[in-house]
Amino acid sequence: MLSTTELTDLDREHLWHPYTSFTNPSPVFPVRRAQGVHIELSDGKKLIDGMSSWWSVLHGYNNPVINKAITDQLHQFAHVMFAGFTHEPAAQLAKTLVDITPAGLNKVFFSDSGSVAVEVALKMAIQYWYSQGETQRTTFLALRRGYHGDTFGAMGVCDPHSGMHHLFHQSLSRHLFADEPECKFGEPFDERSFSNFSHLLQRNRQKIAAVILEPIVQGAGGMHFYSPIFLQRVRELCNKMNVLLIADEIATGFGRTGKLFACEHANISPDIMCLGKALTGGYLTLAATLCNDTVSDGICRGKNSIFMHGPTFMANPLACAAANASIDLLLKNDWQKKVSNIEQQLKKELEDCRTMPAVADVRVLGAIGVVELKEAANLAELQPKFVELGIWIRPFGKLIYLMPPFIINETELRVLTTGIKTVVRSLA
Numbered sequence: 140m141l142s143t144t145e146l147t148d149l150d151r152e153h154l155w156h157p158y159t160s161f162t163n164p165s166p167v168f169p170v171r172r173a174q175g176v177h178i179e180l181s182d183g184k185k186l187i188d189g190m191s192s193w194w195s196v197l198h199g200y201n202n203p204v205i206n207k208a209i210t211d212q213l214h215q216f217a218h219v220m221f222a223g224f225t226h227e228p229a230a231q232l233a234k235t236l237v238d239i240t241p242a243g244l245n246k247v248f249f250s251d252s253g254s255v256a257v258e259v260a261l262k263m264a265i266q267y268w269y270s271q272g273e274t275q276r277t278t279f280l281a282l283r284r285g286y287h288g289d290t291f292g293a294m295g296v297c298d299p300h301s302g303m304h305h306l307f308h309q310s311l312s313r314h315l316f317a318d319e320p321e322c323k324f325g326e327p328f329d330e331r332s333f334s335n336f337s338h339l340l341q342r343n344r345q346k347i348a349a350v351i352l353e354p355i356v357q358g359a360g361g362m363h364f365y366s367p368i369f370l371q372r373v374r375e376l377c378n379k380m381n382v383l384l385i386a387d388e389i390a391t392g393f394g395r396t397g398k399l400f401a402c403e404h405a406n407i408s409p410d411i412m413c414l415g416k417a418l419t420g421g422y423l424t425l426a427a428t429l430c431n432d433t434v435s436d437g438i439c440r441g442k443n444s445i446f447m448h449g450p451t452f453m454a455n456p457l458a459c460a461a462a463n464a465s466i467d468l469l470l471k472n473d474w475q476k477k478v479s480n481i482e483q484q485l486k487k488e489l490e491d492c493r494t495m496p497a498v499a500d501v502r503v504l505g506a507i508g509v510v511e512l513k514e515a516a517n518l519a520e521l522q523p524k525f526v527e528l529g530i531w532i533r534p535f536g537k538l539i540y541l542m543p544p545f546i547i548n549e550t551e552l553r554v555l556t557t558g559i560k561t562v563v564r565s566l567a
């Protein structure tokens with residue numbers, strides 16, 4: 140076993156972390172174990188998790204039910220190729236996803252990660268139109284401030300300027316970007332906020348394969364919550380213009396926004412939906428792209444009836460078993476009450492931040508609490524302060540935010556909100 144120093148030395152020498160530099164790395168904290176909402180560092184310090192490991196851990200760490208589901212499956216088989224074989228964990232999961240997602244999404248394509256689920260969705264849309272003989276339909280209409288992943292197709296539909304991929308801009312396919320939805324969640328809808336989107340879609344309808352967006356919450360692009368009426372207008376116009384709608388629910392799926400899927404805030408069903416992150420309760424990497432019968436029939440009855448994608452680890456049985464157990468836990472354990480309690484507490488306790496000099500805005504939706512600063516946060520400075528306070532919060536840009544596991548209790552959540560207040564107050 141490595142000593143802590145050996146571990147951090149090896150890490151420093153060889154390991155790349157997300158969005159970091161080797162020459163000027165931000166600190167990393169060695170983790171020894173994690174249990175419930177606690178992440179324990181190698182020096183024994185326990186941190187209360189405010190991040191759910193990037194929106195994924197719903198039921199806490201080391202959950203006995205998910206552990207058992209994975210080990211039971213492990214004793215049967217860890218993996219088989221999905222070409223020519225099928226298995227119960229995948230079939231069960233597909234049935235559950237079809238049952239719980241908005242009406243009409245009947246077909247499920249499993250892949251490895253959120254970004255790949257987005258690639259699959261984009262390919263489905265292009266291949267759908269190809270099969271109808273509309274081979275010119277290869278452009279996507281996305282939203283400014285949107286984020287859909289780090290692979291090339293996904294990068295191509297992320298905001299080209301403010302997004303984190305602008306450096307690759309010249310190498311990406313050119314798509315269309317409508318103004319971000321400025322109408323906020325919970326505020327009266329202003330029809331003018333839809334005019335740019337409406338104009339772009341009507342003008343370019345012949346070449347657009349699909350609209351792609353994050354429903355209700357634009358996450359990595361700034362944690363903005365927008366009006367469900369905007370989403371309804373998008374669905375209506377896509378129907379009218381005969382353009383497909385892709386909802387990227389990778390961050391919002393499985394209850395995080397207070398609805399099981401964020402599309403439910405607007406009572407709409409997309410033609411294609413991407414799921415990932417919380418799908419396995421944060422245990423293993425798995426994603427799914429669902430589509431309705433129009434899309435699947437369109438692809439498969441067309442000129443090229445085979446859908447051209449097939450990852451090696453497609454429908455990995457361990458990951459599917461984890462997902463089945465996680466969704467079961469979610470549905471059985473009154474997730475709505477839990478998320479609503481978290482939402483009420485976040486609203487009440489983060490409100491104090493609003494009057495702090497460093498703060499531009501405070502907003503809460505479901506189990507997401509955001510404190511937006513006036514200036515970008517200094518990660519290298521703030522992260523150790525949070526760790527010192529026994530909490531795991533990782534700011535990005537101007538945002539300090541919380542998205543705790545749903546099992547967090549009132550006292551633990553108060554430690555997180557108090558920690559944020561202490562640190563944000565010190566910024567003044």
Ligand code: PMP
Nearest residue numbers: 252253254286287288358389390
């Ligand atoms: N879409 C959205 C909305 C996301 O938030 C993310 C990840 N932050 C992705 C896609 C990409 O998922 P992954 O990191 O699993 O590739």
